[in-house]
Amino acid sequence: MSLEMELEMDFEGEMKRLEEIAAKMAGEIPLEESLKLYTEAVELSKKLSEYIRGAKLKIEQLEAQ
Amino acid sequence: MALIDVNKVISVSEITERIKQTLEDNSSLRYVKVRGEISNFTRRRGRFGSDYLYFTLKDAKTQLSAVMFEGVDSIPFEPRDGAQAVCEGMITVYPAYGKYQLKCYSMSEDGAGSAAEALKKLKEKLLGEGLFDQHRQLPQYPKKIAVVTSPTGAALQDIINVISRRYPVCGLCVIPVYVQGENAVPSLIDGIKRAQSVGVDLIIFGRGGGSSEDLDCFNSEALAREIFACKVPTISAVGHQIDFTIADLTADLRAPTPSAAAELAVPDISIIAETIERLSGSAAYSARRAAQDAQRELSLLEKDIRLYSPLGRISAWERELSQTVSKISEEIHSKTQRYERTVAEIMPRLSAAVHRKTELAESAFQKAAQSVSDLNPMGVLARGYSLTEKDGRVISDASALSNGDTVSVKLSRGGFTARVIDTHSIGL
Numbered sequence: 189m190s191l192e193m194e195l196e197m198d199f200e201g202e203m204k205r206l207e208e209i210a211a212k213m214a215g216e217i218p219l220e221e222s223l224k225l226y227t228e229a230v231e232l233s234k235k236l237s238e239y240i241r242g243a244k245l246k247i248e249q250l251e252a253q
Numbered sequence: 254m255a256l257i258d259v260n261k262v263i264s265v266s267e268i269t270e271r272i273k274q275t276l277e278d279n280s281s282l283r284y285v286k287v288r289g290e291i292s293n294f295t296r297r298r299g300r301f302g303s304d305y306l307y308f309t310l311k312d313a314k315t316q317l318s319a320v321m322f323e324g325v326d327s328i329p330f331e332p333r334d335g336a337q338a339v340c341e342g343m344i345t346v347y348p349a350y351g352k353y354q355l356k357c358y359s360m361s362e363d364g365a366g367s368a369a370e371a372l373k374k375l376k377e378k379l380l381g382e383g384l385f386d387q388h389r390q391l392p393q394y395p396k397k398i399a400v401v402t403s404p405t406g407a408a409l410q411d412i413i414n415v416i417s418r419r420y421p422v423c424g425l426c427v428i429p430v431y432v433q434g435e436n437a438v439p440s441l442i443d444g445i446k447r448a449q450s451v452g453v454d455l456i457i458f459g460r461g462g463g464s465s466e467d468l469d470c471f472n473s474e475a476l477a478r479e480i481f482a483c484k485v486p487t488i489s490a491v492g493h494q495i496d497f498t499i500a501d502l503t504a505d506l507r508a509p510t511p512s513a514a515a516e517l518a519v520p521d522i523s524i525i526a527e528t529i530e531r532l533s534g535s536a537a538y539s540a541r542r543a544a545q546d547a548q549r550e551l552s553l554l555e556k557d558i559r560l561y562s563p564l565g566r567i568s569a570w571e572r573e574l575s576q577t578v579s580k581i582s583e584e585i586h587s588k589t590q591r592y593e594r595t596v597a598e599i600m601p602r603l604s605a606a607v608h609r610k611t612e613l614a615e616s617a618f619q620k621a622a623q624s625v626s627d628l629n630p631m632g633v634l635a636r637g638y639s640l641t642e643k644d645g646r647v648i649s650d651a652s653a654l655s656n657g658d659t660v661s662v663k664l665s666r667g668g669f670t671a672r673v674i675d676t677h678s679i680g681l
Contacts, residue, residue: 199394199422199423203528209532210535213540214539222539222543225536226537226540229537233536237529240522243421243422245417245421245423247425247427248424248425248426249428250429252429
């Protein structure tokens with residue numbers, strides 16, 4: 189992934205989605221939905237963990253005015 | 254001093270000594286009261302337990318070095334940078350640095366009309382307008398952070414270091430501005446404006462400390478209004494130890510240093526990694542639990558199905574039937590037993606009663622037999638009575654006879670025929 193693409197990732201959105209999934213799954217939901225959410229959670233956490241491991245602070249500087 | 258030898262070369266010490274004497278002997282400098290703003294204020298532990306003060310007194314154009322070795326304990330206010338003071342003392346020369354200075358004996362605060370007073374009034378005004386009441390929630394996971402500061406200062410480097418370490422997943426937009434001097438206020442205002450235009454979700458502004466004059470721009474009313482109007486949350490990072498600047502008070506959050514501002518701005522990525530771990534673990538646990546629940550429900554359903562299938566129903570009926578049958582036979586058995594017990598109890602009593610009745614009947618029979626034998630007319634005749642008949646009928650009433658009737662009389666043994674001579678009504 190390029191740095192530009194890395195920043196494209198909605199880290200906040202993905203984190204919030206993972207939190208939401210965990211909260212949903214802790215409640216009473218049908219098995220089918222639970223399994224679907226679990227699959228999503230596994231993918232999300234893998235993606236997020238990889239992203240964190242490879243992340244480098246991206247710095248841009250505007251022109252002085 | 255009347256004669257000056259123009260050819261004579263003298264040492265630095267000698268000329269300094271002359272200056273010292275000239276100044277210190279001058280009656281107009283021997284006792285003075287000087288008004289000015291304190292800056293570069295330093296307090297050091299003195300030799301005899303009390304503190305020594307070193308500072309500069311200044312006004313708009315001029316600076317005067319000042320020291321205070323005596324009377325420090327009796328200063329009626331807390332001297333600090335930016336304070337307006339009136340110092341009493343004399344002008345002395347410090348030969349080692351070739352410097353003249355005001356040696357103070359006493360110091361008092363000069364409040365009226367001072368810059369400090371103006372600042373205080375401005376703070377009160379902005380406080381009254383609610384400019385210090387804005388404390389918005391900072392983004393939990395900031396995407397892009399603007400840093401509005403000098404591009405060459407240590408503040409920027411500190412912020413970059415902290416964010417690189419803690420939260421390298423975000424973007425940093427450095428907006429270079431002047432943080433001191435006369436351009437600082439318009440430059441900072443412009444920086445805050447530009448930060449909003451490049452789409453950041455958090456702004457850090459500030460500089461890495463400085464004297465109170467250096468921080469003057471952060472006390473600007475115009476800057477305060479720009480910070481207050483800012484659409485994204487702001488963190489002030491004006492490094493200093495004394496009073497908060499107006500910009501500090503207006504920002505959503507104030508940090509004591511640029512590094513601290515960076516720490517407050519972003520979460521720690523290692524904690525986020527743990528959070529991800531925990532959340533996916535919790536999801537796995539929930540999924541397992543959901544599967545187990547479903548398994549349990551399924552086996553309950555299977556049991557129900559077995560129970561309510563035709564075969565299941567028949568065997569249920571069979572069970573019910575055999576239960577009913579055994580219940581009935583038990584009941585019969587117990588009733589039979591009860592009757593048997595009753596019969597066994599009653600029989601002896603019954604036979605005793607029958608026996609008694611038989612005896613009674615026998616004795617009654619004997620009595621009756623006796624009575625029967627007593628009624629035999631022959632038996633009566635045997636006891637001497639006789640039976641009178643007329644025309645074959647037994648006569649028991651004398652009125653049935655008339656004188657001269659022939660009657661036949663039967664006795665116990667034999668009889669005779671007689672004629673009625675007389676009748677009377679009186680019997681035996």
